[in-house]
Amino acid sequence: MKRTILHTIETGGPGGAESVLLALASGIDNEQFRSIVLLPYMGWLGGKLQERGVPVFVARSRGWYDLRLLKALVRLVREEKVDLIHSHLPDQNFYACLVGSLTGTKTIVTYHGSPDAGGSGSFRSAIKLRVVRSSADGVVAVSDYLKKSLMDLGFEANQIERIYNGVDLRRFSDSPSGRLRAEFNYHNGIKLIGMVANLRESKGYEFFIRAARKVADSMPNARFFSIGAVDSAIGREMRDLVESVSLQDRFFFLGFRTDVPEILNDLDIFVLSSVSEGFSLATVEAMAAEKPVIVTRSGGPLEIVDDGRTGCLIPPADSDALAGKICELLASPERAAALARMARTEVMRMFSLERMIGDYERLYEGVLNGT
Secondary structure, eight states, rough: OOOEEEEEEEEEOSHHHHHHHEEEEEEOOOTEEEEEEEEEEEHHHHHHHHHHTEEEEEOOOOOSEEEHHHHHHHHHHHHTSEEEEEEHHHHHHHHHHHHHHHHHEEEEEEEEOOOOOOOGGHHHHHHHHHHHHHHOOOOOOOOOOOHHHHTTTTTTTEEEEOOOOOBBHHHSSSSSOOOHHHTTTTOOOOOOEEEEBBGGGGGOOOHHHHHHHHHHHHHHEEEEEEEEEHHHHHHHHHHHHHHTTTTTTEEEEEEEEEOOOHHHHHHHEEEEEOOBBBBBBHHHHHHHHOEEEEEEOOOOOOHHHBBTTTTTTOTTOOOOOOHHHHHHHOOOHHHHHHHHHHHHHHHHHHOOOHHHHHHHHHHHHHHHHHH
């Protein structure tokens, strides 16, 4: 008999956590499981789910504790005869566990980044974490780094299962190249360096921009790209920084794009300048596209990239180190190509979509069967 899984998340994407939910809801064995999804609004994720035939429900939340959302979740669980709730991100993990307790429904939560237990929201964070710690039937961290972070916040080691995010390799190996170069009318002598990450504080874009200035000083044929949704406040700040270092004709913000595989296939180098990162699905995607990657030692990326074998690791918040490594790889295309080949092999071994889905299916079965 099929079991119904309710997948839910507090955002509508695009982003790494949303991509994981999309892959799971549409990719798990439909002979064993029936997937439905609850979102705060349709957005990018809702549209993608509907394209794949996954039923989508919408219930908005207007605060950290919204009784209307709680009631909507309870009603949906009962009407759809949900067997298991699988939630993503801290707020929805909190709601899912409350609903699980109220309805007697098994609950799995996934953390894609460390919940913030400090700052002005510490009281609320503490309450949410206490509810999850005491009532979740399964807790998933997307990296060992994140698992340790959760343990530091009071979770027991045996509560947490580490499941790496995975990507569909075919999506990146079968995509055509040349689109980005054609869009900007760049010939092959122009070197393209790009970062796929939504523009927000943790991504350290200022260090990428300052590194780009240093690279451009010695390699005038280099061009730089940001691919990702732009937060208005930090976006304005980063555009001002680009102008202040005179890179207006060399550093471009492309915003959210649906053709990331095609863009990756045109890059000479992928970089990630994050100062904090729970995992980094974009890095795995670049490796799947067989691109040399330069990423920071910012948490999760340490488990993705083997320095000097499948890519390059640099300290976070260090534009000099990033610039130096970009120049080094641009000057050594054979070494860059060797890193890229090993990177794709590593993705096939550790970060495939099939592996991720299989790991979650086994977790679903274990929780549902009480094993």
